[in-house]
Amino acid sequence: MIKFFYHPSPNPAKVALFLEESGLPYELVPVDTRKGEQHLPAFLAINPNGKTPALTDGDATVFDSNAILLYLAEKTGKFLPANTPELRAQMYSWLMFVATGIGPYSGQAVHFKHFAPEPKEYAVNRYDFEAWRHWSIMDAHLANRAYVVGDQYSIVDMAVWGWARAVPFILGADAWDKLPNVKRLLDEINARPAAQRAEALKTRHAFKAEMDDEARKAMFPQNARLGG
Structure with missing residues (x-):
């Protein structure tokens, strides 16, 4: 049985979508990152990087959301483009x-806009610029095609969906005015029953929502050095 170590954030969402689309049986294991559960020895034994998601499948252990998507796609033979050099390279x-690109720069843009202490003007400018640049590249790529790779829905679209759900929080409430093609893909995937089931996973566990001192210590341990 697959065990899926999950938190309701963009990277685990990609994996949740694949699992729900594929119909693979799995056990959901909540990891409450604002309580610091990602730093516990039991989780670090599975993912030494201390980040969600992670997945175990018998003797196999996979961490990093994109590695998990590739592992599951190869395991099932689903949601992969045709096995040609051109499409696999894409x-x-x-x-x-x-x-x-999209994930790290979007994540850092969120951090410096919404959570980092002052002063942060330079960092906000850098990561907002790079997040916009990456999302604009994706939007331009999608202008004349239905999906990111080839003419079929694939794990790459799932990876985009995980982060696209958060675009207004990343880039601002009016971001969709400048990213219509990403929004079109997001809306199409959101309409899929599997995406709705993946979104509903967050209701299975009462994840901590408050960004209090405990959460800041768990999420941003580097700040401990600021105290000397």
Whole structure:
């Protein structure tokens, strides 16, 4: 039985969507990051990076959301583009674009806009610029195609969906005016029953919502150094 270590944030959402789309049986294991459960030894034994999501499948352990998508797609043979050099090269390229660009820059933009202490003007400017740049590249890519790779829904679209759900929080309430093609893909995926089931997973556990001192210590341990 697959065990899926989950928190309701963008990266676990990608994996949740694949699991719900594929119909694979799995056990949901909540990891409450604002309570610091990602730093507990039991979780670090599965994911030494201390981040959600993670997945175990018998003797196999996989961490990093994009690695998990590739693992599950290869395991099931589902949601992969046709096995041609052209399409597989596109799949790897755009999946890594999400993994190393959209995700990190969006996450840092959120951190510095909403959670970092002052002064932060330089950091906000840098990460907002880079988040916009990456999302604009994706929007331009989607202008003349239905999906990110080829003509079929794939794990790359799932990876985009995980972060696209948070675009207004990342870039601002009017962001969709400038990213109509990403919004079109988001709306299409949101209409899928599997996406609705993936979104509903967050209701299975009472995850901590408050960003209090306990949560800040768990989420931003680097700030402990500021106290000397």
